[in-house]
Amino acid sequence: MSVTLLAARQARAVPALQAKGGIVVAGGTLAVADLNHGQGPGTLIIVDGLGLGRIEIKGRKVILGAMVTMAQIAHDRRLKFLHPVSQSIGGPAVRAMATIGGNLFAPAPYGDMAVALLALDAEVALHDGKALRKLPLENFLKQRGKYEKSLVVSVSFAMPEANSFRYVKAVRRKPVSASLVTIAAVLPRKAGKVKDARIAFGAMGPCALRARKSERALEGKALDASAIKEAADLAADGTAPADDAYATGWYRRQIAPIHLQRLLGA
Numbered sequence: 001m002s003v004t005l006l007a008a009r010q011a012r013a014v015p016a017l018q019a020k021g022g023i024v025v026a027g028g029t030l031a032v033a034d035l036n037h038g039q040g041p042g043t044l045i046i047v048d049g050l051g052l053g054r055i056e057i058k059g060r061k062v063i064l065g066a067m068v069t070m071a072q073i074a075h076d077r078r079l080k081f082l083h084p085v086s087q088s089i090g091g092p093a094v095r096a097m098a099t100i101g102g103n104l105f106a107p108a109p110y111g112d113m114a115v116a117l118l119a120l121d122a123e124v125a126l127h128d129g130k131a132l133r134k135l136p137l138e139n140f141l142k143q144r145g146k147y148e149k150s151l152v153v154s155v156s157f158a159m160p161e162a163n164s165f166r167y168v169k170a171v172r173r174k175p176v177s178a179s180l181v182t183i184a185a186v187l188p189r190k191a192g193k194v195k196d197a198r199i200a201f202g203a204m205g206p207c208a209l210r211a212r213k214s215e216r217a218l219e220g221k222a223l224d225a226s227a228i229k230e231a232a233d234l235a236a237d238g239t240a241p242a243d244d245a246y247a248t249g250w251y252r253r254q255i256a257p258i259h260l261q262r263l264l265g266a
Helices: 011-019 031-036 070-074 077-087 092-097 100-104 112-119 137-142 212-218 225-233 249-265
Strands: 004-007 023-025 043-046 055-058 061-065 123-127 132-136 151-158 165-170 181-186 198-202
Touching: 011 023, 011 043, 011 123, 011 151, 055 077, 070 077, 070 092, 077 112, 077 165, 100 112, 100 137, 100 151, 112 137, 112 165, 112 181, 112 198, 123 137, 132 137, 165 249, 181 249, 198 212, 212 225, 225 249
Parallel strands: 004 043, 023 043
Antiparallel strands: 055 061, 061 151, 123 132, 123 151, 165 181, 181 198
16 A cells, blocks of 8 residues: 655645545554554655654643653653653553644544543644634543544643642553553642532543532542542443453443542542
């Protein structure tokens, strides 16, 4: 299978190239794997020269360019809270190539960084060929097929309060394996009570999703055994995990409450 490589000179030019059948290749962990199996288009769009590989932190606002790699995050001391997330994704070779932008399009049971970013209430900036627009990550993930012809430029979020971010990824084989279930949570507190809890699941549906019933169960309460159990009991509600080579959907629904309970009680 022959492959044509096109180097984009401007972000606004990428959607037009995508409309002609090309796909963006960032780290290549998704696109090249498809090509190796005889799938995907014959045109790859290289965006290395667009300056999308920067990490910016302005006050509490974090901006991750779409080409920022998992290895960059793992080595940035300012993002220490995200180190467990980046280090849970593949091995060293994969982390050196896998990017933030690519992770947003990773199908379940992959896309662990997207789970963390969803819990962080992140916003996506993308270029549709005419203008730069921003939208909540949750909306983007639910309709990401709609945005396959746009270029993800960056993802931004507010730095979480100290010790409020938690993360766990359950796998069958360590250190590298796809997720059985991934959970990220941001649990700010005010006067000892949870305020504006955000919990996100991976591998529990076609894309990362919020566990809103569990969030509501914690709201305004101390993070005690009773509140944790109530949130865990509601964990699988509204999820639709698939069967795959790693686990059945039934098994994922059984273990998600257990891992959420452990995470919240940590």
